[in-house]
Amino acid sequence: MDDANGLLSSSASTKRGRDPIFAMLSKCQAAAAAGADVVNGTIGALLEDDGSLAINATYVDAIKASQAVDVAAYSPLAGLPDFNDLLVELALGPERPTLLDHLSARAMATPGGGGALKLTAANLVESGGVVLMRDRHWGPYLGFLGEAGLGRRTWPLLGPNGADVDVKGFEAALQTTVSEQSQVLVWLNDPAHNPTGLSLQAESRADLLEAMVDSALEHPKVGHSLMIDAAYTLYADEPHGWATTLAEAMDAGMMWPENLMLLWAVSLSKSHTAYGARCGGLVALHPDIEALDRVYEAFAVTGRGTWSGPPRAPQSAAVGVHEDAELASAWSDRLDVLTDLLARRRTALLEACASRGVSLNPTHDGFFAWLEHEHPSDVVDRCASRHVYLVALNGGVRIGLCAMPEASMERVADVMAEALEVVG
């Protein structure tokens, strides 16, 4: 029944929840329960080699030790001021003082990076329009767009000859969009892209920024917002690369168009291993604080009408960890260990694939690697028949390095090589 006996509105009756990731996870769990020796590459959370959830205990313990008032009381709607300050620090890192010499910053706490995506979709482009993103992207982006009455316009993930960026493709998408809309919003999940693990190099970041600035200067009546979805950034080699790119551009005399805003969707889900705590936020930079204040007033109204207020205890706990030198260093040491775990898994997979002629997409940081393929479902079904469970998405296969032990990579590569031979 499409409308649930008339209970669902016509717009809601088009909403379907067949998530390919959870479908394959169920298959894997059923096989494991039946005694199969499975490799589970479907999960999007970082697991230890023994399959248990990897925890950064410094932060999780800080949440557990929260003061009663932090658990019981409301948070200010836009978040605790000290947490907002921390959000700016997490987004900009060491470039913060340089950037804030020239620009103003605002931040708002949200229930995870997902909340930040919601704020931009709801406010930075007219309903009925499109948001720009690369053609390989996190699937739930479509849900955020659907809820906001928006569509997407994509440009290719990779450029000619396997370059990490397709600047011409981006410019073309931008040009079409500025001719149709009074605002342009770009969602760029970088570094450590989900689902490929791609991280843009400095030059590519600079090229994309320049294209955005040029477009904003050429179309002064069109609002331009570039949102960096930084969900995995603290696991990347250059965690604050976008702040560096911006600082370098400003150093080189970049003219900041007043119709341009740069934003960072910050998530503590991965960096602090606190997926369920729903903690994150949205940071924006612009030269004019009054313009930012107005934008954040609108964001606060969306937050109030969507999730009411953000959870308070995870914010206080994060502030407590980052304000205490010893705790901050324990958290950061553990982050280094987890980053190294991912790097070892990635190297092992890349080597095993290379020696078997399985050619993966460029992959550098974060939780995933990617096999581009026209028939991803056939590939993952074949792999699943050998009890290696991966996820078929639009255009390829997502390999969850975050969930697979280093020692399984040879087997994963063997099974993928065999699947590719069969499927073609």
Ligand SMILES: Cc1ncc(COP(=O)(O)O)c(C=O)c1O
């Ligand atoms: C690309 C990307 N962006 C944003 C998020 C948002 O995560 P959260 O809402 O848990 O902070 C995720 C989580 O998986 C993600 O993969």
